[in-house]
Amino acid sequence: MPPKHPVRFGTLLALLARSWRAELDRRLAHLGLSQARWLVLLHVARMQEPPTQRELAQSVGVEGPTLARLLDSLEKQGFVKRLPVPEDRRAKKIVLTDEVQPLIQQIEAISAQMHHDLLSGIDESDLQTCLKVHQSILKNLNRS
Numbered sequence: 606m607p608p609k610h611p612v613r614f615g616t617l618l619a620l621l622a623r624s625w626r627a628e629l630d631r632r633l634a635h636l637g638l639s640q641a642r643w644l645v646l647l648h649v650a651r652m653q654e655p656p657t658q659r660e661l662a663q664s665v666g667v668e669g670p671t672l673a674r675l676l677d678s679l680e681k682q683g684f685v686k687r688l689p690v691p692e693d694r695r696a697k698k699i700v701l702t703d704e705v706q707p708l709i710q711q712i713e714a715i716s717a718q719m720h721h722d723l724l725s726g727i728d729e730s731d732l733q734t735c736l737k738v739h740q741s742i743l744k745n746l747n748r749s
Contacts, residue, residue, distance in 0.1 A: 625723070632715050636708065641667075643712055645675055646684065646701070650709045655698040657690060684708070 684705040690696040
């Protein structure tokens with residue numbers, strides 16, 4: 606039986622995600638990066654292996670042509686390189702340049718401080734429960 610007062614879980618989750626990104630964007634504003642740019646850089650920096658352009662588009666949640674324009678701009682700034690994939694001539698791996706590493710370190714430090722600020726005062730066991738719930742939902746979504 607559905608609850609009398611349905612929890613608007615999806616709405617709250619979407620609001621939280623948007624607000625989290627907006628706050629990080631505000632804290633990173635002095636670096637002169639748009640949200641789209643720092644988001645792409647962070648995703649590449651945090652991935653185990655250099656992603657293909659297609660993998661990065663999926664990870665960031667943008668369409669291929671949108672990402673291609675962002676990567677063109679980041680490449681012109683000397684922040685990323687596109688490397689050929691030997692087994693697929695059409696694919697390109699996206700790698701960060703040495704030049705962008707100090708900027709990535711700044712982004713990561715600001716992100717870590719925000720993480721600390723926003724999660725302070727929340728019990729560790731509550732956070733772990735929240736993470737488990739999120740992982741379960743993602744698992745269910747991936748089965749769909």
